[in-house]
Amino acid sequence: MDPFKQKLQEIRALAPFEQAQVMAKYRNMCICPVCPNHNTCAMSKHEWFYCFTGRSFFCIDFERTCICDTCMVAKETGLKHSFFCTRGSETAQRYEHTLWGTKIP
Numbered sequence: 776m777d778p779f780k781q782k783l784q785e786i787r788a789l790a791p792f793e794q795a796q797v798m799a800k801y802r803n804m805c806i807c808p809v810c811p812n813h814n815t816c817a818m819s820k821h822e823w824f825y826c827f828t829g830r831s832f833f834c835i836d837f838e839r840t841c842i843c844d845t846c847m848v849a850k851e852t853g854l855k856h857s858f859f860c861t862r863g864s865e866t867a868q869r870y871e872h873t874l875w876g877t878k879i880p
């Protein structure tokens with residue numbers, strides 16, 4: 776099975792408080808705050824961890840560099856996409872790619 780789908784199934788099988796613990800762990804591992812694409816607006820609004828929570832609201836509307844491919848969360852959860860701050864979560868990008876017929880599932 777695809778590693779991201781496998782990870783989601785594992786998380787969904789947990790009790791709600793355990794799911795929250797896993798999400799908090801991954802949020803703490805997120806390296807968005809040191810990415811060139813992140814900014815003070817996003818920091819002040821405690822925005823990061825876009826791969827699971829979705830794109831930035833109001834703060835990030837440009838794409839310079841994405842360092843998600845060096846993040847342990849991406850490795851541990853099997854993410855295939857990037858620029859989650861501008862393009863939406865992994866789940867959202869996968870859904871859009873199925874609609875528009877690209878090769879990444």
Ligand code: SF4
Pocket residue numbers: 801804805806807823824825826827842843844846847848849854859
């Ligand atoms: S993959 Fe990107 S958005 Fe997700 S936790 Fe890592 S740095 Fe943050």
Ligand code: SF4
Pocket residue numbers: 806807808810811812813825826840841842843857858859860861
């Ligand atoms: S999602 Fe990627 S581009 Fe956006 S802030 Fe995080 S690491 Fe940078």
